[in-house]
Amino acid sequence: MKEININVEHLTRIEGHGNIILNAKNGNVEKVMWEVSEAPRLFEAFVREKPYHQLAQITSRICGICSIGHTLASLKATEAAMDIQISPQSELLRRLAIHGENMQSHILHLGYLVSPDLFGVGSVIPLVKTHTDAVLAVVKLHRLANEFSEVVCGRTTHPTNLIPGGFYKTPSPLKLKEYRQKLLDSVETAETVAEIILDNIGALPSFSRETEFIALTTEDEYALYDGVIGSTDAGTYPVEEYVNVVNEFVVPQSTAKYCKNKREAFMVGALARFNLNHEKLSPMALKWAEKFGLRPVCHNPFMNNVAQLVEIVHSIEDSVSLIDRLLIDYKDESRPVITPKAGRGVGAVDVPRGILFHEYTYDKDGICKKANCVIPTNQNHNNIQHDFETFAPQLLDKPEKEIELNLEMLVRAYDPCVSCSTHFLKVEWKR
Amino acid sequence: MKIIINDTEYEFKKGQMVLDVARANGVHLPTLCFNPLNAQARPAGCRLCVVEVLEGGRPGLQSSCTLPATDGLKVSTRSRPVYNQRREVVELLLSEHEQDCRNCFVSGDCVFSELSREYDINGVSVCSECPNRKQGCLLSRGVLCLGPITYANCDAYCTRRGYNCEGCHSVMKNEDLLRFGLEAFAKAEFTKEEILEAARVFSFEGVDVLEKVMIEEGFK
Ligand code: SF4
Ligand code: SF4
Ligand code: FES
Ligand SMILES: [Fe+2]
Numbered sequence: 104m105k106e107i108n109i110n111v112e113h114l115t116r117i118e119g120h121g122n123i124i125l126n127a128k129n130g131n132v133e134k135v136m137w138e139v140s141e142a143p144r145l146f147e148a149f150v151r152e153k154p155y156h157q158l159a160q161i162t163s164r165i166c167g168i169c170s171i172g173h174t175l176a177s178l179k180a181t182e183a184a185m186d187i188q189i190s191p192q193s194e195l196l197r198r199l200a201i202h203g204e205n206m207q208s209h210i211l212h213l214g215y216l217v218s219p220d221l222f223g224v225g226s227v228i229p230l231v232k233t234h235t236d237a238v239l240a241v242v243k244l245h246r247l248a249n250e251f252s253e254v255v256c257g258r259t260t261h262p263t264n265l266i267p268g269g270f271y272k273t274p275s276p277l278k279l280k281e282y283r284q285k286l287l288d289s290v291e292t293a294e295t296v297a298e299i300i301l302d303n304i305g306a307l308p309s310f311s312r313e314t315e316f317i318a319l320t321t322e323d324e325y326a327l328y329d330g331v332i333g334s335t336d337a338g339t340y341p342v343e344e345y346v347n348v349v350n351e352f353v354v355p356q357s358t359a360k361y362c363k364n365k366r367e368a369f370m371v372g373a374l375a376r377f378n379l380n381h382e383k384l385s386p387m388a389l390k391w392a393e394k395f396g397l398r399p400v401c402h403n404p405f406m407n408n409v410a411q412l413v414e415i416v417h418s419i420e421d422s423v424s425l426i427d428r429l430l431i432d433y434k435d436e437s438r439p440v441i442t443p444k445a446g447r448g449v450g451a452v453d454v455p456r457g458i459l460f461h462e463y464t465y466d467k468d469g470i471c472k473k474a475n476c477v478i479p480t481n482q483n484h485n486n487i488q489h490d491f492e493t494f495a496p497q498l499l500d501k502p503e504k505e506i507e508l509n510l511e512m513l514v515r516a517y518d519p520c521v522s523c524s525t526h527f528l529k530v531e532w533k534r
Numbered sequence: 535m536k537i538i539i540n541d542t543e544y545e546f547k548k549g550q551m552v553l554d555v556a557r558a559n560g561v562h563l564p565t566l567c568f569n570p571l572n573a574q575a576r577p578a579g580c581r582l583c584v585v586e587v588l589e590g591g592r593p594g595l596q597s598s599c600t601l602p603a604t605d606g607l608k609v610s611t612r613s614r615p616v617y618n619q620r621r622e623v624v625e626l627l628l629s630e631h632e633q634d635c636r637n638c639f640v641s642g643d644c645v646f647s648e649l650s651r652e653y654d655i656n657g658v659s660v661c662s663e664c665p666n667r668k669q670g671c672l673l674s675r676g677v678l679c680l681g682p683i684t685y686a687n688c689d690a691y692c693t694r695r696g697y698n699c700e701g702c703h704s705v706m707k708n709e710d711l712l713r714f715g716l717e718a719f720a721k722a723e724f725t726k727e728e729i730l731e732a733a734r735v736f737s738f739e740g741v742d743v744l745e746k747v748m749i750e751e752g753f754k
Contacts, residue, residue: 154731263692263700264697272695272697
């Protein structure tokens with residue numbers, strides 16, 4: 104029997120760096136590993152002794168893709184620690200912010216990173232020639248998501264407008280109206296993208312491994328901005344107990360921590376949200392889930408891509424209805440005044456890659472004494488490893504290149520943000 | 535016949551200037567007013583091509599585009615005086631250029647932005663790009679804006695949209711520029727610590743220089 108040795112160092116088309124290793128002999132997998140060999144980011148140390156109003160500013164820099172999510176989780180933690188209530192209007196606006204980012208991030212992942220796999224090419228560049236309309240539709244959606252985020256958050260990334268207590272400057276109602284229309288107009292573009300993906304969905308391997316799914320969940324909406332921790336295995340937990348849900352632990356092959364809850368691993372992200380909260384999706388999003396045959400509880404990690412697509416449609420539709428609700432009685436609430444206070448608080452937001460936690464402890468002057476951030480990709484590393492262990496043996500009779508591609512696609516389906524979960528320091532010794 | 539540029543000997547033909555010999559041998563010398571398409575005309579106006587004559591001629595700085603090569607002439611294209619002079623030239627040329635040339639995004643396509651990086655010409659502040667600077671400056675409205683002491687070239691992204699500048703382009707490192715910038719804070723009521731604390735979010739070395747200048751300027 105043949106011997107298989109795969110070693111993909113620095114897998115491409117994901118955020119950050121990770122390696123795939125597979126050794127097999129005589130039809131037996133000897134070793135299969137998702138390797139994350141990175142140094143910690145140290146953000147929890149950066150923010151110590153910093154005043155409360157700088158924390159979101161600093162922690163948003165953990166990532167260039169989900170910076171709005173980090174900002175919101177950070178603000179919620181600060182507000183929880185200091186008992187700060189934000190106005191209902193600010194709550195709605197923050198929901199727009201997370202929708203904006205969800206669209207930005209998902210379309211980037213699907214359109215630029217995953218689509219080459221669907222069309223069997225190496226990157227998005229050749230698609231510009233062969234599938235010009237599809238690429239243009241993707242760019243158009245991405246642009247809209249960026250602009251919309253800017254209108255609400257002040258910047259497309261590393262937002263300036265989101266501050267403890269609410270908004271530095273209440274976004275202009277005229278702009279919101281303008282973007283309501285643009286969002287409506289974009290439905291067609293989103294459907295074009297969805298159709299194209301549907302036509303090529305056969306390229307996604309069918310694979311399934313039962314696992315636990317964890318996401319925010321709440322009674323009255325498809326939870327992104329707020330909710331309690333939900334699990335497909337174990338009901339709900341209050342967010343304050345997140346430490347007992349993620350159960351971080353250390354393994355030798357990864358300097359990023361691993362997580363587990365009820366089983367050997369769990370998954371977070373769009374698919375987890377779909378599995379837990381699908382019935383609260385917008386009508387059109389549900390329609391698309393149906394077209395793709397995405398039904399809860401779906402245990403195929405590759406369907407995370409489809410769940411992201413469904414969420415794009417949901418974010419568009421839900422943003423429109425949120426803007427309608429906002430504009431009924433829209434007030435200027437710029438620069439809310441707040442007073443710092445001692446306390447400990449946890450903020451949880453379901454960001455594009457899954458549930459994100461920030462926790463801070465402040466002294467009475469609002470100086471941060473302790474911080475902890477648990478990033479979605481961290482929570483997924485362990486599940487990726489377990490998927491590998493189940494998936495690899497099923498692949499062994501394929502040619503080596505194909506095995507490699509399948510494993511790569513599996514990692515990509517998780518949309519990991521490795522640079523976010525830790526930070527890879529590339530050291531090349533030249534002697 | 536040979537001349538020596540930076541300790542290396544080069545052959546030359548009669549009538550060649552030092553610049554021509556250097557160019558022919560791939561020795562880099564920056565020029566602005568020299569036009570290779572009209573090599574006869576040498577206005578020698580920009581003074582960017584200066585070299586330092588070390589031996590075999592009148593010692594000191596001379597423009598290489600008009601300095602005839604003579605046997606045994608020894609020059610340097612990279613001595614300290616040469617660098618200082620060129621830096622001065624570029625700085626003067628850019629003195630009315632209200633742009634942070636060094637970090638400009640058209641770089642690669644602009645000889646000045648290359649020169650200002652090569653000769654470390656410091657930029658201008660975010661205020662120079664800010665639409666509020668004539669009226670409605672955030673500082674006058676009690677908001678701590680780091681625009682005056684932050685390198686420009688974001689086109690005042692945040693202040694243009696009504697938010698304060700957080701200094702994400704880094705606090706300037708040039709003492710003079712900081713001194714000018716700090717004038718804007720003199721009228722606003724922020725303490726030294728408040729300003730430093732805000733500056734520390736995105737800057738490291740610059741903050742030490744800032745602190746020094748603030749102490750000199752009597753900030754409390
Ligand atoms: S201080 Fe800020 S608001 Fe005022 S002119 Fe400078 S950049 Fe603009
Ligand atoms: S914070 Fe950065 S982007 Fe914004 S105005 Fe200041 S330097 Fe420009
Ligand atoms: S090239 Fe301008 S002075 Fe020599
Ligand atoms: Fe990220």
